[in-house]
Amino acid sequence: MKPAAFRYHRARDIDGATALLAELGDDAKVIAGGQSLVAMMNFRLARPAHLVDIAGLRDLAYLAVDADGGALRIGALTTHHAVETASPRRLGTGFDVIRDTMTWIGHLPIRTRGTIGGSIAHGDTTAEWCLLAVLLDAEFTAQSPRGRRRIPAEGFFFGYYTTALEPDEILVEVLFPRPAPHAALTEFAERRGDFAIVSAAVDLETDGSAVRGGRVALGGVAAMPVRVPEAEAVLADGGSFRDCAEAAAAAVDPPSDANGSGPYRKHLIRTLVERACEEAISR
Numbered sequence: 001m002k003p004a005a006f007r008y009h010r011a012r013d014i015d016g017a018t019a020l021l022a023e024l025g026d027d028a029k030v031i032a033g034g035q036s037l038v039a040m041m042n043f044r045l046a047r048p049a050h051l052v053d054i055a056g057l058r059d060l061a062y063l064a065v066d067a068d069g070g071a072l073r074i075g076a077l078t079t080h081h082a083v084e085t086a087s088p089r090r091l092g093t094g095f096d097v098i099r100d101t102m103t104w105i106g107h108l109p110i111r112t113r114g115t116i117g118g119s120i121a122h123g124d125t126t127a128e129w130c131l132l133a134v135l136l137d138a139e140f141t142a143q144s145p146r147g148r149r150r151i152p153a154e155g156f157f158f159g160y161y162t163t164a165l166e167p168d169e170i171l172v173e174v175l176f177p178r179p180a181p182h183a184a185l186t187e188f189a190e191r192r193g194d195f196a197i198v199s200a201a202v203d204l205e206t207d208g209s210a211v212r213g214g215r216v217a218l219g220g221v222a223a224m225p226v227r228v229p230e231a232e233a234v235l236a237d238g239g240s241f242r243d244c245a246e247a248a249a250a251a252v253d254p255p256s257d258a259n260g261s262g263p264y265r266k267h268l269i270r271t272l273v274e275r276a277c278e279e280a281i282s283r
Helices: 014-027 037-042 080-084 096-104 108-113 116-122 128-135 229-236 241-251 262-282
Strands: 007-010 028-031 050-053 063-065 072-075 139-144 147-152 157-159 170-176 183-188 198-206 211-219
Touching: 014 028, 014 050, 014 139, 014 170, 028 037, 072 116, 080 096, 080 108, 080 116, 096 128, 096 183, 096 198, 116 128, 116 170, 128 170, 128 183, 128 198, 128 211, 183 262, 198 262, 211 229, 211 241, 211 262, 229 241, 241 262
Parallel strands: 007 050, 028 050
Antiparallel strands: 063 072, 072 170, 139 147, 139 170, 183 198, 198 211
């Protein structure tokens, strides 16, 4: 199918883009890589009257490690492939999970065009960037004509394709505040490159010889990526990875749809959480 008629606007800078959004209101959408939005427009699932193209704002495409090595900043127009191929120096120490996760995102053509900011702003519950953000306590910087504001990942996602971004705001930067040397993300889809049916990510805390706690997050089991405190409590109490996975499956009530039933998703959770724990500790 073809998209409904729309007017195209090409932004020359971020201030101009946000001013356009403020002027055009709810009828406008931002487009960068277009890997999610264009597909929805072709199926008439999205029918914006205006598209504001920010793909040319190359100052929003960067990877930067803070001087103390403690945080990683990624510009919103950085592509998935740029992260996938980033050198250890550019990505920083302890962020290997971010690079490794890129291979789960679609196929190479999608990764070379799709942007980090676009994926997060789209708010798909199965999106890898959204899950990483929730797992690793990311912070987002959004800009509007009123200036910039910081939004923590835990307060950013509201439901299916719904985020805290206002109609005149553009996501400009993602901040991962700390390294995660013992983190991993894994998922299951019917075919490699398809949207995940369930994804699981963990960030383990160790004392060098044993696991002392950690974070567990799931995608595809609710309207947005979720942390699972019940599974995290098992890790803090010294439980096994299998016990952690069982606790994660018991704590959520995943939906049933054309991709799989709720019980099937629970089975996937048990497998994927345990697998993610094993991959994380192997680092």
